[in-house]
Amino acid sequence: MAEKFDAIVVGAGPSGNSAAYVLARAGLAVLQIERGEYPGSKNVQGAILYSHALERIIPDFREDAPLERHIIEQRAWMLDDDSYVGSIYRSNAFNRPPHNRYTIIRAQFDRWFSRKVQEAGALTICETTVTDLHMDGSRVVGVQTDRAGGSVYADVVILADGVNSLLARKAGFHGELQPRDVALAAKEIHFLPESAIENRFNVQGGQGVVIEMAGKITRGMVGTGFLYTNRESITIGIGCLLSDFQESGISPYALLEQMKMHPAIHPLIEGSEMKEYSAHLIPEGGYNAIPAVYGDGWLMVGDASMFVNGIHREGSNLAMTSGQLAAETVIELAKEGRPMTANNLARYRKKLDDSFVIKDLKKYRRMPDILEHNHQFFTDYPEFLNRAAHTMVTVDGVDKKSKEREIRSGLVTRRSRLGLLGDAFKLWRAFE
Amino acid sequence: MTAEAPSTTPAKKPAGRRRVEFDPRLAAYKGVWVFIEHEHNRVHPVSWELLGEGRKLADRIGVELAGVVMGEPGAATRDFCSEAFHYGADLCYLVEDPVLAQYRNDPYTSSLTALVREYQPEILLLGATTLGRDLAGSVATTLGTGLTADCTGLNIDMENRSLAATRPTFGGSLLCTIQTLNYRPQMATVRPRVMQMPERNTDRTGRIVEQRIALAEADIMTKVLQFIPDANQEQARLEYADIIVAGGRGLKRPENFQLVWDLASVLHAEVGATRPVVQAGWVSAERQVGQTGKTVRPKLYIAAGISGAIQHRVGMEGADVIIAINEDPAAPIFDFATYGIVGNAMQIMPALTEAFRQHLATAKLAG
Amino acid sequence: MHIIVCIKQVPDSAQIRVHPVTNTIMRQGVPAIVNPYDLYALEEALRLKDRYGGRVTVLCMGPSQAEAALRKALSFGADEAILVSDRAFAGSDTLATSYALAAAIRQIQKDMAVDLVFSGKQTIDGDTAQVGPGIARRLGLQLLTYVSKIEGIDVEKKEIVVHRRAEGGAQILKTRLPCLVTILEGVNEMRFATMGDMFRAARYPLKVWDKDAAGIEDIEKVGLKGSPTVVAKVFAPQPRAQKAERIETQTGAPADLAVTLLAKLFTRYPHIEREIRKQAG
Ligand SMILES: Cc1cc2nc3c(=O)[nH]c(=O)nc-3n(C[C@H](O)[C@H](O)[C@H](O)COP(=O)(O)OP(=O)(O)OC[C@H]3O[C@@H](n4cnc5c(N)ncnc54)[C@H](O)[C@@H]3O)c2cc1C
Numbered sequence A: 001m002a003e004k005f006d007a008i009v010v011g012a013g014p015s016g017n018s019a020a021y022v023l024a025r026a027g028l029a030v031l032q033i034e035r036g037e038y039p040g041s042k043n044v045q046g047a048i049l050y051s052h053a054l055e056r057i058i059p060d061f062r063e064d065a066p067l068e069r070h071i072i073e074q075r076a077w078m079l080d081d082d083s084y085v086g087s088i089y090r091s092n093a094f095n096r097p098p099h100n101r102y103t104i105i106r107a108q109f110d111r112w113f114s115r116k117v118q119e120a121g122a123l124t125i126c127e128t129t130v131t132d133l134h135m136d137g138s139r140v141v142g143v144q145t146d147r148a149g150g151s152v153y154a155d156v157v158i159l160a161d162g163v164n165s166l167l168a169r170k171a172g173f174h175g176e177l178q179p180r181d182v183a184l185a186a187k188e189i190h191f192l193p194e195s196a197i198e199n200r201f202n203v204q205g206g207q208g209v210v211i212e213m214a215g216k217i218t219r220g221m222v223g224t225g226f227l228y229t230n231r232e233s234i235t236i237g238i239g240c241l242l243s244d245f246q247e248s249g250i251s252p253y254a255l256l257e258q259m260k261m262h263p264a265i266h267p268l269i270e271g272s273e274m275k276e277y278s279a280h281l282i283p284e285g286g287y288n289a290i291p292a293v294y295g296d297g298w299l300m301v302g303d304a305s306m307f308v309n310g311i312h313r314e315g316s317n318l319a320m321t322s323g324q325l326a327a328e329t330v331i332e333l334a335k336e337g338r339p340m341t342a343n344n345l346a347r348y349r350k351k352l353d354d355s356f357v358i359k360d361l362k363k364y365r366r367m368p369d370i371l372e373h374n375h376q377f378f379t380d381y382p383e384f385l386n387r388a389a390h391t392m393v394t395v396d397g398v399d400k401k402s403k404e405r406e407i408r409s410g411l412v413t414r415r416s417r418l419g420l421l422g423d424a425f426k427l428w429r430a431f432e
Numbered sequence B: 001m002t003a004e005a006p007s008t009t010p011a012k013k014p015a016g017r018r019r020v021e022f023d024p025r026l027a028a029y030k031g032v033w034v035f036i037e038h039e040h041n042r043v044h045p046v047s048w049e050l051l052g053e054g055r056k057l058a059d060r061i062g063v064e065l066a067g068v069v070m071g072e073p074g075a076a077t078r079d080f081c082s083e084a085f086h087y088g089a090d091l092c093y094l095v096e097d098p099v100l101a102q103y104r105n106d107p108y109t110s111s112l113t114a115l116v117r118e119y120q121p122e123i124l125l126l127g128a129t130t131l132g133r134d135l136a137g138s139v140a141t142t143l144g145t146g147l148t149a150d151c152t153g154l155n156i157d158m159e160n161r162s163l164a165a166t167r168p169t170f171g172g173s174l175l176c177t178i179q180t181l182n183y184r185p186q187m188a189t190v191r192p193r194v195m196q197m198p199e200r201n202t203d204r205t206g207r208i209v210e211q212r213i214a215l216a217e218a219d220i221m222t223k224v225l226q227f228i229p230d231a232n233q234e235q236a237r238l239e240y241a242d243i244i245v246a247g248g249r250g251l252k253r254p255e256n257f258q259l260v261w262d263l264a265s266v267l268h269a270e271v272g273a274t275r276p277v278v279q280a281g282w283v284s285a286e287r288q289v290g291q292t293g294k295t296v297r298p299k300l301y302i303a304a305g306i307s308g309a310i311q312h313r314v315g316m317e318g319a320d321v322i323i324a325i326n327e328d329p330a331a332p333i334f335d336f337a338t339y340g341i342v343g344n345a346m347q348i349m350p351a352l353t354e355a356f357r358q359h360l361a362t363a364k365l366a367g
Numbered sequence C: 001m002h003i004i005v006c007i008k009q010v011p012d013s014a015q016i017r018v019h020p021v022t023n024t025i026m027r028q029g030v031p032a033i034v035n036p037y038d039l040y041a042l043e044e045a046l047r048l049k050d051r052y053g054g055r056v057t058v059l060c061m062g063p064s065q066a067e068a069a070l071r072k073a074l075s076f077g078a079d080e081a082i083l084v085s086d087r088a089f090a091g092s093d094t095l096a097t098s099y100a101l102a103a104a105i106r107q108i109q110k111d112m113a114v115d116l117v118f119s120g121k122q123t124i125d126g127d128t129a130q131v132g133p134g135i136a137r138r139l140g141l142q143l144l145t146y147v148s149k150i151e152g153i154d155v156e157k158k159e160i161v162v163h164r165r166a167e168g169g170a171q172i173l174k175t176r177l178p179c180l181v182t183i184l185e186g187v188n189e190m191r192f193a194t195m196g197d198m199f200r201a202a203r204y205p206l207k208v209w210d211k212d213a214a215g216i217e218d219i220e221k222v223g224l225k226g227s228p229t230v231v232a233k234v235f236a237p238q239p240r241a242q243k244a245e246r247i248e249t250q251t252g253a254p255a256d257l258a259v260t261l262l263a264k265l266f267t268r269y270p271h272i273e274r275e276i277r278k279q280a281g
């Protein structure tokens, strides 16, 4: 005999856990289904956790969440083949609690979050894949899993199954994922003893550093590299638009291997032991790629809805907030005794529009297009900037004025004056 | 059988770690024993290897080395005692009884336990075979003493005259040394091929101490209905092979593993493999070399496309000569191999096979 | 048929790393799993239950996190799960562990007679293969180790016939129940649980027994105190002093490399040439 719940949440990533947690706390009967061996088992990577979104759901999360290091320093590097120019922002203010950002290991963090969800009263079932949605006409009434006796029913199903939401596609809520709307990121975790990390990155205790990288490491493709310090390991990765990978024929793995050999990066990970390699998609389509996020008997949250801010590398916070807002919508309707129809669930979209989730995505809505059509941001500019820095820093008897002239003309030969003007304008518009 | 198992109660509260003084009450326990394992008229070579190691331990603490032989009454069983002397034992404890004809846990456990209680050895070693581990666990529990399984090194800590048994831990990435400080005997099992085979010296003899143990078949609940010998004796062959050609994941595809078989057939060698290759089903599990596979000690070990991870290394580093073929000059196997060829195994292996073939052919002609 | 299966939660040793330079153990993020060998024992027990009816109880001694291991066992179809967990057990070696588990089994037996106790061949963290034999000894059960096949059980006569892996062959053994069986790896494949079992496992109110509930009589026999063996030291394997001699040639051609290697090998190690010749006959 099939069971029925108030709500079923598919997926136990940040968005699904947030939704299930909020629902269960409100006393709803919640079933959460995760295909991984345990929550986070498919998410073995390190990542950045932005506190604000989680704080609103679990205010005292810092007491027992598995946090690696709080970030006190942010570096941005523009890399050439041999060198980089960059900026660093480091502030002691980041050392004062409550900390704003942490590195986390998803496998541990998701597991912790899931424990909270279960403590709140939700039933979580792992190693079980949702294969289909049960429909009654156009209404979603439950899910089908890959296990014998695998049908379960609910008033509402929350799809928190991540970027590749097969379910949404199968049910026709989504079109096919477009290669230009997703980035493919390759990522590794490298073990390094705590002391080595602290020495190499000039930090102490629980402090951490983030390095964001752009430039020739992506070989002209639209994308970025990154490096985070965890407690006893380093997360390093690189991601580029899937469409660019397809075009260039370069494998993400090879790209990462090459990036690790960069003379500025290699010493940071030297002598470490690689623990985990993984590749994962990141939604990068931004505002314009957001699909319908609700319908009769269903809601969609997190990566499944393309809620990722690629420019600021934010995802988990959008996932958590969207999960929370979806749950709050369901709770309100349940309290008011209203059915989970598309009309009623439309409240979720309204809540999203009023939150940072949609506001931020809207702000950068032109960014994906610009970057995609202007590959010079990833080839010529880094090279130019590095060359300029090199020219200025090298002391060789040439007067500084001539050096400036040399730099300027170098830039113009690479890209017409008009082109330069255009690039600046585009970027300004995108960030405006 | 009389001694009231003093070993079941600690003579002194174990201090937990290290610095424990030698308790005089344990001084009654003297001598190093090796259990001589045999089935179907064949002594498992690990027993001789253990006599070799036991000899060193006994000499170190100045005591006698004894073999323990149990089996059905007859010349064959007694012959095992003489063999034990050839391999270094000073004496043998012999228990003959029809119920000991084939190995069974119950009668073997009670016989060995009785012997220990009567003659009180300080060290008791067994092979880490299915038989040895079955027996050792039961005996140690009955005696309430410590047992260290699957050791790769044995030593004496002279500070407190105790056995320092070293074995892999944490998935084989580290080793640990375990001691049984205030209990006797100190028991350990050791894998076949971990210790060196001692010289056999037929001039050596020793004395036999016979022990009667009252065992009635009627009291033994477990019966052996049948023994089915293995059809393929691969297992034994690999452990005691003198030449082994082994392949790893670097061979990339199951078809390429044929290159290993090709070279092995020219050398009349056995074939070994790493765990990933076994798990991928390229070869059978009996061919796995390493911590969770076999320990081998060949004269020549040729490793193709093997990284030399510690779990593999512990199973084969006892080889006289190791030849490694690996694409990656930084592969760990080059840290302990004798000769290294940096290159693609798919090209080097056929060339090597051909070179050996030609060498053997010309040598034959010349000879 | 009432079968107890002893399962242990262990760190996934495949994921434990030792830092190559500092030789420190990097424990970060090493997940805990059910000892893989124990799953074969569990599946074998479930198959017997399918065949003869009865009940399967899983028993685990460990910290409270080990609950996950028991729930997993429940999801595969075990009927009952008991976690034996007490501070007093910390630092137990195999002797002390078998003492505690044997005591717990006696307690279980008060509720329902036990016909069979199953354990895995060995654990991947302890690797000792001693706990099973230890339990058997303490409970006075017949011991059948390295069992590759359960031929059958005569429920009336309370007899079991098994195949046991011995050196160089298989022993077919018959013995009386109750007995303790350690199951060899690879003898079966774990079933895929039904949705109903998943629900039952997730909702099951786990029994957690402390030392009193587990019937521990002599507290001196568990934990560090009850453990004769002490770990004196943990260290990294010694790197061999000398590295491999690189075989190189002008051309770098495989054939040249092979010939150069053979020349060096046979010159420095003539006994290897003799050995090869001997093998070749
Ligand atoms: C390389 C990389 C680096 C990133 N770095 C950051 C960062 O530093 N900071 C940040 O905030 N964000 C980062 N992100 C983005 C962030 O990881 C995602 O936005 C976030 O994980 C989205 O959460 P989610 O819950 O929507 O989806 P997911 O985390 O993908 O979770 C989906 C879950 O659903 C399960 N599932 C899927 N299908 C099914 C099914 N059919 N049945 C049952 N279960 C199913 C999956 O197993 C998975 O556990 C990064 C992403 C990548 C790829």
Ligand SMILES: Cc1cc2nc3c(=O)[nH]c(=O)nc-3n(C[C@H](O)[C@H](O)[C@H](O)COP(=O)(O)OP(=O)(O)OC[C@H]3O[C@@H](n4cnc5c(N)ncnc54)[C@H](O)[C@@H]3O)c2cc1C
Residues within 6 Å of the ligand: B171, B172, B247, B248, B249, B250, B251, B252, B273, B274, B275, B276, B277, B288, B289, B290, B291, B292, B293, B294, B304, B305, B306, B307, B308, B309, B310, B311, B312, B315, B325, B326, B327, B328, B331, B343, B344, B345, B346, C013, C014, C015, C124
């Ligand atoms: C608890 C535990 C127990 C284990 N027990 C064992 C055990 O008993 N035995 C065992 O073997 N392992 C065991 N392992 C696994 C062990 O850790 C290693 O993973 C394994 O030994 C690696 O096997 P490999 O060398 O074949 O593969 P890899 O480590 O993948 O190495 C392949 C090698 O091939 C090289 N290569 C690639 N292509 C080529 C080419 N074309 N030509 C030449 N070289 C090439 C690569 O450079 C690499 O060095 C155990 C692990 C654990 C955690």
Ligand SMILES: Nc1ncnc2c1ncn2[C@@H]1O[C@H](COP(=O)(O)O)[C@@H](O)[C@H]1O
Residues within 6 Å of the ligand: C006, C007, C008, C009, C035, C037, C038, C059, C060, C061, C062, C094, C097, C101, C118, C119, C120, C121, C122, C123, C124, C126, C127, C128, C129, C130, C131, C132
């Ligand atoms: N703490 C434990 N709890 C339950 N069963 C255990 C425990 N430790 C060991 N066992 C069982 O004993 C078997 C052998 O373990 P070991 O002697 O540690 O190799 C395992 O496969 C388990 O079935």
